[in-house]
Amino acid sequence: MGKKLYIETVGCQMNVLDSELVVGSLRRQGYELTHDADDADVILFNTCSVREHAEEKIYSALGRLRGHKRRHPEKVLGVLGCMAQKDQKKILRRAPHVDIVCGTGQLGKLPELIDQVRQGAGPQLALSLARHEASRLEVEHSFESYDPMRDPSMRPSPFQAYVRVQIGCDKFCTYCVVPSTRGPEQSRPPQHIAAEVRQLAAEGCKEVTLLGQTVNSYEYDLGDRRERLSDLLARIHDTPGLERIKFVTNFPRDMGNDLLDAVRELPKVCKYLHVPAQSGDNEVLKRMKRLYTVEYYREMLARCRERVPGVAVSSDFIVGFCGETEEQFQRSCDLVREAGFKNSFIFKYSPRPGTKADDLYPDDVPEEIKKRRNNDLLSIQGGVSLADHRRLVGCTVEVLVEGLSKAALKTSGTPGPRQLTGRTMTDHIVVFEGNERLVGRTVVVHVREASPFTLYGDVVTGEQVGAEVEEPTRLDSPEREEQGKRFALPLI
Secondary structure: OOEEEEEEEOOOHHHHHHHHHHHHHHHOOOEEEOOOHHHOOEEEEEEOOOOHHHHHHHHHHHHHOHHHHHHOOOOEEEEEEHHHHHOHHHHHHHOOOOOEEEOHHHHHHHHHHHHHHHOOOOOEEEOOOOOOOOOHHHHHHHHHOOOOOOOHHHOOEOOEEEEEOEEOOOOOOOOOOHHHHOOOOEEOOHHHHHHHHHHHHHOOOOEEEEEOOOHHHOEEEOOOOEEEHHHHHHHHHOOOOOOEEEEEOOOHHHOOHHHHHHHHHOOOEOOEEEOOOEOOOHHHHHHHOOOOOHHHHHHHHHHHHHHOOOOEEEEEEEEOOOOOOHHHHHHHHHHHHHHOOOOEEEEEOOOOOOOHHHHHOOOOOOHHHHHHHHHHHHHHHHHHHHHHHHOOOOEEEEEEEEEEOHHHHOOOOOOOOEEEEEEOOOOOEEEEEEOHHHOOOEEEEEEEEEOOOOEEEEEOOOOOOOOOOOOOEEOOOHHHHHHHHHOOOOOO
16 A cells, blocks of 8 residues: 655745645655545655744644654654754654655755654754855755656646745845745746746646745846746746736835736736735834835736736735734724725734744734734725625636635535636636536626625626636716726725
């Protein structure tokens, strides 16, 4: 019987991609993926350190496995990723039954580490050097040689894939652990990225999402010139079989006009930008060391919409950051009301040991106030999202069908049309009825209803979809026109 692997992933798209690469490398060693930890020979947790809740979830899971490990000492238990890089000693102290602690930059060594444990070498630690100790070349080489090993079963869907274009971060926001857990900012060679995209497209991928901590700061020295993200988008755009290109996450100060022009001019690039604001108050932004003001963010947002008509923008916000007053929080509320974000991801501030904020500022906003502010901002964003979605009622939009909706998954096996879900070129989620054979295809959907989170519509039959439709097609109707006026959002 083959060896079995269980892996649980917590955190961002970077972690999802890391887990795909881990599974790919271990499949080559004869491992078979299982969804039952008790049935596995190797049990791995790929971790996140951005919020305390994510870490405690992993410690709880490790605690539940303590007895299982005692009964089956031959099984290998590993902790991977950001939490492993940051807290290796703490992990072994709280969970001494862990066999492997492997940081983000050393995941390619996992097969070797597992073999060492099986041979009786004891607990294995594989961590990247600290930022001040590691050469950028060493870090870059480590992750570049590892990326091509892919496992399709771990992707968002068989026709969607993540492609890392950059690792690490040099921004040093005071609340963030990423610069210490993922190291200095490094951009992959564009030739390697293009080769990986060609490989993925040849395997049936229709959509790739380019990943970077601050993806729009991508830059690679080719000797005679420096290639930026706009150039990279143009390089991969004409890849045969590829239909859509996304990229996340963007840093406001690095949103150059060349990138916005590429988003506008390249038909396969989704007209969608995720640009975290984090706060609507300048003093809070200064304590966060975000390197821009609210006025700059508003100007950047206006420039995005001017250069890319119809672009959808989403954001991130942290509420309850150190010293945030009620007045400062209300400025974040004002920004959300005015900015017209498609959606926002809103988080309560959680102090992270090892960050500058934890060293410099007291966590002085009570938890109940954080919860209330979180709910208040979510409510405001819900209203803005509803208005944004309602403007699309009466439009026809292109949808890449991703699979069955959550409701349809609960009724698996039901004959006839199923409820399907997919996304538009502006990343709006659309739900509609259709045959499962549509999964993986691009269809035209007429939008008839909207909620704050979802568009509902019907497939437009008998219509061949091309790849170059850039904006929704509005159905002519005085009623629809009046509705569009009522729900229009200010473009700031």
